[in-house]
Amino acid sequence: MAELVKLSRQGDIAVITIDNPPVNALSPGIPEGIQEAVKQAARDSAIRAVVLIGAGQTFIAGADIREFGKIVSGARPRLSLLPYLQSIEDSPKPVVAAIHGQAFGGGLETAMSAHYRVITPTAQVGQPEVKLGLIPGAGGTQRLPRLAGVVKALEMCAGGEPVKAQDALMAGVVDRIVGENLLEEAVAFAGSIAAEPFRKTRERNEKLAQANPVIFAVARQQAQAKARQMIAPLRAIDSVEAATKLPFDAGCKREAELFNECLFGDQSKGLIHVFFGERAVSKIPGVGKDTKTYSIKRAAIVGAGTMGGGITMAYANAGIPVIVKETAADALDRGLANIRKNYANTVAKGKLSQAAMNQRLALITPQLTYDGFDQADIIVEAVFENMQVKKQVFTEIDKIAKPDCILASNTSSLDIDEIASATARPEMVIGNHFFSPANVMRLLEVVRGKKTSKEVIATSMALGKRLGKVAVLAENCHGFIGNRMVGPYFREAQFLVEEGASVEQVNQALYDFGMAMGPLAVDDLAGLDVGWAIRKEFARFEKPGVRKPLVADKLCEMGRFGQKTGRGWSQYDEKRKPSPDPETAALIEKTAREAGIERRQISSQEIVDRCIYALVNEGARVLEDGIALRAVDIDITYVFGYGFPAWRGGPMFYADTVGLGTVLARIEAFERQHGADLWAPAPLLKKLAQEKSAFSDFDQQREAGAMAG
Numbered sequence: 001m002a003e004l005v006k007l008s009r010q011g012d013i014a015v016i017t018i019d020n021p022p023v024n025a026l027s028p029g030i031p032e033g034i035q036e037a038v039k040q041a042a043r044d045s046a047i048r049a050v051v052l053i054g055a056g057q058t059f060i061a062g063a064d065i066r067e068f069g070k071i072v073s074g075a076r077p078r079l080s081l082l083p084y085l086q087s088i089e090d091s092p093k094p095v096v097a098a099i100h101g102q103a104f105g106g107g108l109e110t111a112m113s114a115h116y117r118v119i120t121p122t123a124q125v126g127q128p129e130v131k132l133g134l135i136p137g138a139g140g141t142q143r144l145p146r147l148a149g150v151v152k153a154l155e156m157c158a159g160g161e162p163v164k165a166q167d168a169l170m171a172g173v174v175d176r177i178v179g180e181n182l183l184e185e186a187v188a189f190a191g192s193i194a195a196e197p198f199r200k201t202r203e204r205n206e207k208l209a210q211a212n213p214v215i216f217a218v219a220r221q222q223a224q225a226k227a228r229q230m231i232a233p234l235r236a237i238d239s240v241e242a243a244t245k246l247p248f249d250a251g252c253k254r255e256a257e258l259f260n261e262c263l264f265g266d267q268s269k270g271l272i273h274v275f276f277g278e279r280a281v282s283k284i285p286g287v288g289k290d291t292k293t294y295s296i297k298r299a300a301i302v303g304a305g306t307m308g309g310g311i312t313m314a315y316a317n318a319g320i321p322v323i324v325k326e327t328a329a330d331a332l333d334r335g336l337a338n339i340r341k342n343y344a345n346t347v348a349k350g351k352l353s354q355a356a357m358n359q360r361l362a363l364i365t366p367q368l369t370y371d372g373f374d375q376a377d378i379i380v381e382a383v384f385e386n387m388q389v390k391k392q393v394f395t396e397i398d399k400i401a402k403p404d405c406i407l408a409s410n411t412s413s414l415d416i417d418e419i420a421s422a423t424a425r426p427e428m429v430i431g432n433h434f435f436s437p438a439n440v441m442r443l444l445e446v447v448r449g450k451k452t453s454k455e456v457i458a459t460s461m462a463l464g465k466r467l468g469k470v471a472v473l474a475e476n477c478h479g480f481i482g483n484r485m486v487g488p489y490f491r492e493a494q495f496l497v498e499e500g501a502s503v504e505q506v507n508q509a510l511y512d513f514g515m516a517m518g519p520l521a522v523d524d525l526a527g528l529d530v531g532w533a534i535r536k537e538f539a540r541f542e543k544p545g546v547r548k549p550l551v552a553d554k555l556c557e558m559g560r561f562g563q564k565t566g567r568g569w570s571q572y573d574e575k576r577k578p579s580p581d582p583e584t585a586a587l588i589e590k591t592a593r594e595a596g597i598e599r600r601q602i603s604s605q606e607i608v609d610r611c612i613y614a615l616v617n618e619g620a621r622v623l624e625d626g627i628a629l630r631a632v633d634i635d636i637t638y639v640f641g642y643g644f645p646a647w648r649g650g651p652m653f654y655a656d657t658v659g660l661g662t663v664l665a666r667i668e669a670f671e672r673q674h675g676a677d678l679w680a681p682a683p684l685l686k687k688l689a690q691e692k693s694a695f696s697d698f699d700q701q702r703e704a705g706a707m708a709g
C-alpha cells in the first residue's frame with residue numbers, strides 16, 4: 001500500500017502523505033499504511049515530530065463508504081479503526097494533522113487521535129455520519145467531547161453539519177489556522193512544538209465535566225424534531241453521553257455497539273443508497289465527462305412569479321448576474337419584494353449576512369423589457385403553465401438570444417419538443433424544472449428534448465450542481481419523472497377520502513410513513529387551482545370511463561384553493577395552521593354518496609400501500625418507457641423534490657426493501673378491487689418480481705449495458 005501512503009522527510013520532521021484520490025477515504029490498506037509510517041518515524045532517531053497530510057483536494061474525508069455494504073453483506077469483516085488511531089495517539093513523537101479541504105468522519109477521528117491539528121482557513125471538519133444513518137465509529141464520540149466539550153460534540157455528532165475552520169478553532173477542535181501553504185506551515189509548527197510535552201486526546205478529560213443531564217434531554221428533543229424518525233442522531237447522543245460516564249476504552253466499546261446497531265439497520269442502507277445515488281444521477285450514457293459545455297456567465301429569467309423569483313435567487317446565490325423580466329410593473333415589484341423578503345428572512349435567521357444579501361441583490365436586474373437578453377448565456381422561461389403562452393415567449397427569446405444561448409423552460413409537465421418547435425434552435429432548448437421554492441428545493445429535473453444537443457445537456461447538468469441542485473435527467477413525457485408519478489399518488493389519496501378515510505387520517509398516515517407532508521396538505525400548500533388548471537389543460541387526454549377523483553374540482557369551483565384562500569382540504573388560521581374543515585368533510589360524504597361509493601373504515605396501512613405503491617407502479621412504467629435512466633434516478637427525484645424520506649432510500653429502493661413479490665401481490669389485490677385501468681401491474685414490476693429480482697438489479701444490468709455500450 002506504499003503508493004497510497006507515502007513517508008518523506010523535511011529536515012527532522014517526518015511527513016506522512018495519504019494519496020487515495022479523490023477524497024483520501026480510509027480505504028483498506030490506508031490505515032495500515034499510516035500506522036506503519038508512524039512506527040517508522042518513531043524508530044528514526046533523526047525525526048523529532050510527524051506531520052499527517054492529504055494529497056490532492058482534501059485531508060481524509062472519512063471511512064470508505066463503499067465498504068459498508070460489503071460488511072453488512074458479510075463479504076468483508078468489520079475491521080475496527082480504533083487500534084490504528086491508538087497507534088497514532090501512542091506515538092512517542094508528536095503527530096500534527098494538517099487539514100485542508102475536509103476532515104470528515106474517520107478523517108476527523110484520525111486528526112483527533114493526533115496530538116495537534118492545524119487547518120487552512122477554508123477547510124472544514126465534521127462528523128457527518130448521521131447523514132448516512134451511522135454514528136462516528138472510530139472514537140469520534142469519545143474524543144470530540146474531550147477536545148470541544150460535550151455541547152459542541154453533541155451538536156456535531158447528532159447534527160452532522162460541517163464546521164468551518166474558525167468555529168473549529170474556537171471550539172478547541174483544532175489548534176491553529178495556518179495559511180494555504182499548508183505543508184510548509186505544518187512542518188514549521190511541528191518543529192516549534194517538537195520539544196514540548198504533549199497530551200493524548202483520550203486522556204484530556206477536563207471538558208467532560210460539563211455533562212449536565214439536561215444537555216442530553218435537550219439534544220434528544222432537538223434531534224427528534226430536526227430528523228424525525230431517524231435513529232442515528234439519537235444513538236450518537238447516547239454515545240457522547242457514554243463518554244461522560246465511562247472510561248475511554250469502555251466508551252469506545254459502547255460506541256462500537258451503537259455504530260453496529262445503525263450499520264446493520266435499514267436506515268443506513270437507505271441513506272447510503274441516496275448518498276451514492278445523488279452522484280450516480282450525474283452520469284449520463286452518451287454524455288461523457290469530456291463533453292464540451294457552454295460557459296454560463298450571465299442568465300436571464302422570464303417571469304418574476306413564485307417560480308421565476310426563486311430561480312432568479314438560485315442564480316444570484318451562485319454568484320451569476322441575472323436579469324429578471326416581467327410584463328407589468330406591479331408584477332415585477334411584487335416579484336422583487338418577494339425576493340427581498342426571502343433574503344431578509346434568511347438574514348434574520350442568522351443564515352446569511354446582510355452584506356451577502358446585498359451582494360446577491362446587486363446581481364439581480366429587474367426590468368420590463370428584453371434589454372440585455374442578447375448577452376445572456378442562458379434564458380430560463382418561468383411563465384404561466386400554458387403551452388401557447390410558453391411558445392410565444394420562446395418565439396420572442398429565440399429572435400433575441402445569441403446563437404450559443406441555451407433556452408430553458410421551467411415547465412413542470414408540458415411537452416418540451418412542442419416548446420422547442422417555436423424556435424429555430426431546438427438543439428439549444430431544454431427543460432429545467434425547478435421545484436418550489438426554487439431557491440431552496442434541491443431537485444432540478446433536466447428534460448431532454450428529441451433534438452437537445454448533448455453539449456446543452458452536459459451544460460445543464462453541470463449548471464445544476466453550480467446552482468446547488470441535484471440534477472436528474474428526464475426524457476420528455478407528460479409530467480416527466482416526478483409529476484408523472486405524483487399523479488397516481490394524489491389520485492389514490494383522493495379516492496381514499498371518498499371511500500371513508502378522513503383528510504387528516506390520509507395526511508397523518510403518509511406523514512408517519514416519513515413523507516415531509518401528507519398528500520392533501522401538499523395539495524393545499526401548492527394550491528388546488530394549480531392542479532385544476534393542469535387537469536383542464538389535459539382533459540382531452542383522459543381515458544373515458546376510468547374513475548377519477550371527484551372532490552378537488554368541487555372545492556376549486558367553490559374557490560377553495562387551500563392555504564392561499566384559507567380553505568381547501570383543510571382549513572387554515574392566519575398562521576396557516578391546519579384544522580379539519582367540516583364543510584369539506586360534508587362535501588366529501590355527499591359526493592361519495594351521489595357517486596354510489598360505499599364508505600368504510602380504512603387502515604393507515606392501506607392508505608400507505610395505496611399511495612406509495614401507486615408511486616412504485618408508475619415508477620416502473622417510467623423506467624420501462626426510458627423516461628428515467630435508472631431506478632435510482634427516480635429515488636433521487638423523490639427524495640430531493642417530493643419530501644420522500646431519505647432514510648427509506650426513495651420509492652423504488654423502498655419497494656426493493658419490502659420485496660417486489662410482496663409489492664406485486666398487493667398491487668394485484670388493488671387491481672382486483674379497483675380495476676386494471678388504475679392498478680394493472682407494470683410489466684417491468686411483474687417481470688422483476690417473478691424473477692425474484694429487484695430494481696437495484698435492473699440498474700446494475702443497465703449500468704453494465706451502458707459500460708459495454
Ligand code: T1G
Binds near residue numbers: 104
Ligand atoms: N467513501 C467513498 N467514496 C467517497 C467518499 C467516501 N467517504 N466521499 C466521497 N466519495 C466519492 C463520491 O462518491 C464521488 O465518487 C467522489 O468521491 C467525489 O465525491 C468510521 C463511519 C468530501 C465533501 O460522509 O461529503 O467515516 O461519483 O462528488 O463534491 O466514523 O464527497 O466520482 O465515483 O462528493 O468535492 C464519513 C462524504 C464517512 C463524507 C467532497 N464521511 N463525502 O465533495 O466530491 S463514514 C462522509 C462528502 C465514516 C467513521 C465513519 C464529499 C466531500 P464518483 P463528491 P465533492
